[in-house]
Amino acid sequence: MSDQPTLGQTETIAELLRLSRRSSEAVPIRRYFVQQDDRVVDNGRQTTNTRGPLASLVRTSQTSALDLLLLVYAVTSGGDYGTTHYATTWSRALGKSFVAKGAAAQVSRLWRQLEDLRLIERANDGRRAKVTKLLEDGSGQPYTNPGGDTGLRNIYFKLPYAYWTDGWHTRLALPAKALLLAGMSRRKHEFAISDRSFARWYGFSPATVARGRKQLVGEGLLIPTRCTLEVNLHSPDMTGLETRQQYTFAAPFDLNLSIDEEKALAARPADETTVTPEDFLFAQPGRISMPTRKATA
DNA sequence: CTCTCGATATTCCCTTGAAA
DNA sequence: TTTCAAGGGAATATCGAGAG
Numbered sequence: 001m002s003d004q005p006t007l008g009q010t011e012t013i014a015e016l017l018r019l020s021r022r023s024s025e026a027v028p029i030r031r032y033f034v035q036q037d038d039r040v041v042d043n044g045r046q047t048t049n050t051r052g053p054l055a056s057l058v059r060t061s062q063t064s065a066l067d068l069l070l071l072v073y074a075v076t077s078g079g080d081y082g083t084t085h086y087a088t089t090w091s092r093a094l095g096k097s098f099v100a101k102g103a104a105a106q107v108s109r110l111w112r113q114l115e116d117l118r119l120i121e122r123a124n125d126g127r128r129a130k131v132t133k134l135l136e137d138g139s140g141q142p143y144t145n146p147g148g149d150t151g152l153r154n155i156y157f158k159l160p161y162a163y164w165t166d167g168w169h170t171r172l173a174l175p176a177k178a179l180l181l182a183g184m185s186r187r188k189h190e191f192a193i194s195d196r197s198f199a200r201w202y203g204f205s206p207a208t209v210a211r212g213r214k215q216l217v218g219e220g221l222l223i224p225t226r227c228t229l230e231v232n233l234h235s236p237d238m239t240g241l242e243t244r245q246q247y248t249f250a251a252p253f254d255l256n257l258s259i260d261e262e263k264a265l266a267a268r269p270a271d272e273t274t275v276t277p278e279d280f281l282f283a284q285p286g287r288i289s290m291p292t293r294k295a296t297a
Numbered sequence: 298c299t300c301t302c303g304a305t306a307t308t309c310c311c312t313t314g315a316a317a
Numbered sequence: 318t319t320t321c322a323a324g325g326g327a328a329t330a331t332c333g334a335g336a337g
Contacts, residue, residue, distance in 0.1 A: 059316095059317085060316095060320095060321065060322070061315070061317090061321075061322055061323090062321095062322065062323095064322085065322090086305080087305075088305095096323095096324085102324075102326085104307080105306080105307075105308080105324085105325080105326085105327095106323080106325090107306090108307050108308080109307085109322095109323085109324090112307085124306085124332080126305095126332065126333075127304065127305045127331080127333070128305075128306085129306070129307095174316095175316095205316085205317060207317070208316085208317090211316095
């Protein structure tokens with residue numbers, strides 16, 4: 001081997017992002033990638049399977065495949081949504097082997113995993129593989145820009161380039177990445193993260209939800225805000241009420257808000273009152289708040 | 298045109314370690 | 318404890334360029 005200098009992971013990603021020519025510096029990702037529609041299907045019947053392709057990647061710990069897919073989502077910003085690079089380039093971007101032969105094998109395996117999930121299409125472009133992204137829902141349909149159309153299938157959230165430029169792609173473990181994407185897809189300023197509910201909605205295991213939340217809070221990306229009282233007839237203490245910790249994303253991951261959410265946020269009083277159980281009896285679930293208990297040192 | 302050779306991609310097999 | 322992805326090594330397939 002020669003001592004020829006090699007482009008590092010950070011520089012490779014920076015170059016790939018630069019080539020994407022996105023002025024927004026954020027990657028649109030359809031909500032269907034993390035959660036399929038849980039209301040009605042086409043024939044009007046209720047569906048119970050709400051997990052998106054992300055759940056498949058998380059449940060089988062396909063960390064590298066997710067990393068590669070997010071990079072592809074970032075890089076393919078127009079035209080036929082395809083991209084052609086050497087396997088070594090992708091491998092460097094993933095922070096893996098710089099040895100050409102091993103890199104090619106690794107990246108090829110990852111392409112196949114994504115191909116099996118019908119998230120990308122692979123074709124030969126000379127000696128290199130041309131990869132074209134498909135719709136994020138795993139349907140295998142050709143990709144379209146979610147910003148162009150309205151409708152449930154085109155609801156999307158944005159992953160900021162800072163995810164890579166600030167090094168979160170290497171610092172966060174798979175559970176934290178999964179929770180980050182799932183949380184951003186809610187497009188709410190504030191939301192609860194119940195192990196069991198999140199596990200059910202997004203198809204992760206409750207342990208994965210807990211691990212992801214722990215790391216996101218530890219890294220300061222997820223900020224506990226306040227507690228709310230919710231009706232839950234199955235609450236463990238049999239009170240019929242449940243206290244839920246609410247969270248909000250820190251910058252730069254606080255960029256996803258639905259239009260309704262923006263309005264509600266603007267209308268919300270600056271200081272909400274603390275509730276008593278008596279107050280709660282006459283209130284609607286989720287409409288009142290309690291101050292977050294201060295963490296003891 | 299076609300054969301050869303080097304470069305690159307793909308796939309299979311195996312071991313190791315982490316998540317469920 | 319079981320399952321399965323990551324990753325290394327090796328064999329094979331494919332592509333492009335150059336020579337005859």
